[in-house]
Amino acid sequence: MTVEDTRHPLAVKVTQVDRRSPMPAWAQVERDLRSVLDQGVEAGLQLPTEKDLAAMYGVSRITVRQALAALSDRGYVERRQGMGTFVADRPRLVQHDIGLMTPWRDRFRAAGEDAASVHLADAAPEEEPYDLVRELTPAERSGTRLHLKRLHLVNGRPIGITDSWLAGRAAETMQGRELVEASLSKTLQHEAIAADQVEHLLEVRSVNAAETVLLDTGIDSQVFVDWSIGRSGGELVETSRTVWLGSRVRFHYSTDLEGLHRP
Template sequence: MGTTQLETAPEPKYWHLRTVLSEALDSEFAVGEILPNERELAARFGVARATLRQALEQLELEGRLQRRRGVGTTVAPPRVGVAVDPARHTWPGAPGDDWQPQDATATETVPAAVARILETAPGDRVHIVRRSRVTGGQPVAAELLYVPSVLVPGSTAVASLSAPARARAVLNALQERELDGQDRTVELGSARAEDARQLDRLPGAPVLVVTTRYVSAGRPAAVAVATYRADTCRLTFGESDAVAVLAG
């Protein structure tokens, strides 16, 4: 592998390097191949390692690269289309929903942003259902679903069930209600430690955060905060995957 020096460019050096690296990924590396270490890459392109890291982080954000624990930086496969359209997702846990319930706990402490969306008061108990989503045998998303305890009959009895049974009990309680509608937002974020473990990512890795508010009887009935891998997923809406939200 020869040495390539970057020419002076009006754009930031890391961005120019990102373009050069992207071309190298297309011509010299196969999907899943491990890149040389940072010292070798920095020497090849004649840049500081800090500049190289910026370029690698940008390519990871765009889904071209993956950082894997104990492996290193590898060339990423094409993103997988993951549908988040309302036609597939009515109430969480309804037929056709491909999320897997894991556990549910009741707490009086929820993130302030979630409390505002749910319109709960301080001290109100809320069930938090943990769910995961797998596509092609790989974890692509982790979700926290927040449901006010007042909407779950027999909340005390729910606590005595096994972890998956607790989650299903809360989901079943939601499905007993009439769904007025739902709305969602998509934002780029960073993986929290818990999400990183579930998604086999490094903490701080780029993720797509989809927040969905479910409305029943004219009031918010649940809030789902789903964290998707930005390096492997493109989120699709509607009946086809023609429209995609891409990180980067």
């Protein structure tokens, strides 16, 4: 059931709490308000009072208070003592080229942003996921793999995690090797063994427990997952899985419609 509150400038369309859902009532309220704020509400605008929100959602003020606390922890709102709750001025989303060809760190640095990757050298080795293995030829599935893990940040905020599994000559070369600027692609280019052909598969899913810790996000957050397979001269170089946090990253592409209609 949806209710519209036309008295407030937000014109909040409220999806009332589903009592049959396994998700707690406060989490449903927080999710609903977050979806409204994600639509581009102006920073500084005051939200309805706890009493009004409780009436709109059909829940207690304690439930609303929990939801607002969660929104505050995520940086969506600011709670001012004795004044109320206000829409926070959140950092803009990091925009990534959907072609996945341009080194994202270089592009953001050129724009004056602080973009960096951190090599998590102490991370426990992980097996190559089946989602990648099933895309390989029987010959490519054999042989040892070297696992590397990196955390990606923009202005100190984590936006993504990349796990790579190096094969063949790349695995032998990178064993015990320090990465250039924590970048595997730059290091492989320096060694002249970088992939010259990369196949990408993109999907959306919820974060897992380990990702919530590294990305400093909630358990119900969504991520874009980029599965990739890189080859050089037909030889497998690496497979990788990169998760981009959906609340901090969006993908960009443009289409030349004029070119499509040229004879």
